[in-house]
Amino acid sequence: MQPETLALDSHKIEKKFGYAYAVRNVTLQLRRGEFVVLFGSNGAGKTTLLRMAATLIRPTNGTVCVEGFDARKQPEEARRRIGFLSHNTFVYRDLSALDNLRFFCRLYGVPEDEGRLLQILDRVDLKRRANDPVRAFSRGMQQRVGIARALLHDPSLILLDEPYTGLDAKAAQTLDDLLDEAAEAGKTVVLTSHDLQQGLRSATRAVILDKGSIVHDSPASDPAVRSAYARYIQQERTS
Amino acid sequence: MKPVAAIVFKDIAIEYKNKEAFSSMLLFGLLVVVVFSFAFEGGDRRALAPGMLWVAYSFAGILGLNRSLSVEIDNDCLQGLLLAPLSRGDLYLGKVIGNLAFAVIAELVILPIFVILNNLAFDVTLLWIAGITLLGTLGFVAVGTTLSLISAQTRMKEVLLPVLQIPMTFPVILSAVQATSLVMSDDSRGISFPLSLLGIFSTVYLTASYFVFEYIVEE
Numbered sequence: 001m002q003p004e005t006l007a008l009d010s011h012k013i014e015k016k017f018g019y020a021y022a023v024r025n026v027t028l029q030l031r032r033g034e035f036v037v038l039f040g041s042n043g044a045g046k047t048t049l050l051r052m053a054a055t056l057i058r059p060t061n062g063t064v065c066v067e068g069f070d071a072r073k074q075p076e077e078a079r080r081r082i083g084f085l086s087h088n089t090f091v092y093r094d095l096s097a098l099d100n101l102r103f104f105c106r107l108y109g110v111p112e113d114e115g116r117l118l119q120i121l122d123r124v125d126l127k128r129r130a131n132d133p134v135r136a137f138s139r140g141m142q143q144r145v146g147i148a149r150a151l152l153h154d155p156s157l158i159l160l161d162e163p164y165t166g167l168d169a170k171a172a173q174t175l176d177d178l179l180d181e182a183a184e185a186g187k188t189v190v191l192t193s194h195d196l197q198q199g200l201r202s203a204t205r206a207v208i209l210d211k212g213s214i215v216h217d218s219p220a221s222d223p224a225v226r227s228a229y230a231r232y233i234q235q236e237r238t239s
Numbered sequence: 240m241k242p243v244a245a246i247v248f249k250d251i252a253i254e255y256k257n258k259e260a261f262s263s264m265l266l267f268g269l270l271v272v273v274v275f276s277f278a279f280e281g282g283d284r285r286a287l288a289p290g291m292l293w294v295a296y297s298f299a300g301i302l303g304l305n306r307s308l309s310v311e312i313d314n315d316c317l318q319g320l321l322l323a324p325l326s327r328g329d330l331y332l333g334k335v336i337g338n339l340a341f342a343v344i345a346e347l348v349i350l351p352i353f354v355i356l357n358n359l360a361f362d363v364t365l366l367w368i369a370g371i372t373l374l375g376t377l378g379f380v381a382v383g384t385t386l387s388l389i390s391a392q393t394r395m396k397e398v399l400l401p402v403l404q405i406p407m408t409f410p411v412i413l414s415a416v417q418a419t420s421l422v423m424s425d426d427s428r429g430i431s432f433p434l435s436l437l438g439i440f441s442t443v444y445l446t447a448s449y450f451v452f453e454y455i456v457e458e
Contacts, residue, residue: 094253094256094257094310095253099252106242107245107324133256
């Protein structure tokens with residue numbers, strides 16, 4: 001029997017900024033279809049770990065593979081399979097929502113079918129404003145364009161770095177719905193969060209990071225997650 | 240080459256909508272040419288003219304580079320480009336071609352004004368200067384695109400870019416001024432040396448930046 005191709009396979013990865021370790025000796029393997037939430041305080045290494053998985057920064061040590069593609073040796077193949085969303089939207093304010101999506105279609109080599117693009121904008125409730133410049137949008141609306149951008153090329157691995165930051169209720173609900181759909185479609189989702197309730201809403205696995213290392217890793221339904229999180233928060237407050 | 244073209248057309252579309260880079264480059268370049276022309280009215284203007292022209296080009300070019308990068312920094316759009324399945328070198332090429340196009344168009348508007356203000360003739364010399372302008376601007380933009388990215392990651396980005404750019408492109412500017420001088424003096428016998436230097440520096444800057452870009456954007 002052939003071994004299963006992992007959606008994300010990070011092996012003993014480390015990242016140093018100067019003399020300080022942001023991520024230390026992290027091995028994290030995600031099977032296809034897993035919905036993983038990464039908890040941790042500011043500086044725990046969540047964003048750095050996600051950015052290494054997204055090929056945005058190189059690990060100092062260790063390897064990262066996305067759907068079997070080595071992020072260092074075949075970065076373009078790995079990136080083609082990744083959808084990344086953070087609190088920044090990565091969309092151009094001077095272009096319209098539709099023009100932004102057209103541009104990212106060209107970058108990803110996805111057909112620029114206007115009907116499909118309008119359908120995606122409709123999904124984030126922006127079809128009526130498709131031709132308006134993003135500059136004229138509220139923060140929540142801009143974030144919805146960002147969500148459309150991240151999912152435009154139908155990625156199999158969706159990485160979300162505190163995506164709820166600055167979202168209005170409508171955008172948060174849209175994101176929840178899209179993530180539920182992605183999970184149902186068998187896509188792998190990795191989400192970083194500070195909020196236990198929000199993080200565990202759809203997650204199948206919970207990981208807690210502290211000072212760049214994994215200190216807890218279990219199924220999200222395991223009651224130990226809540227106690228580990230509470231213990232971790234307590235430690236944070238006393239230190 | 241499709242993603243490279245996508246980046247170039249995206250930059251053109253943004254510039255068409257906000258007209259910030261081109262208008263600021265053009266206005267600044269024209270102001271420098273006009274001010275210098277009046278400042279050196281009594282002197283040997285022909286001897287100073289090439290330097291004056293390249294000072295105008297250089298400062299206008301730096302303005303354009305700053306503006307081009309600020310588009311990518313706004314909303315962290317550069318990260319969006321880095322997430323796309325294209326090589327860092329192709330990303331660099333896309334940005335260079337866009338920056339080069341805006342700079343050359345602005346320079347081709349500045350050049351005739353420079354000719355008029357300096358009582359020069361509209362003859363074959365102008366074509367020579369246009370060619371030198373294109374080659375010199377290629378070297379300037381090739382290194383400037385990379386340096387603007389380095390300076391963008393610091394707090395003093397607007398100040399740091401000219402501080403890095405001018406010394407780094409000194410050989411390009413010097414060669415371009417020398418070549419322009421020779422063309423304007425109607426004695427272009429020694430022009431092959433500055434033109435060769437210009438070609439070598441532009442090629443080296445373009446090639447080195449293409450390969451180094453990956454390490455700059457990822458760290």
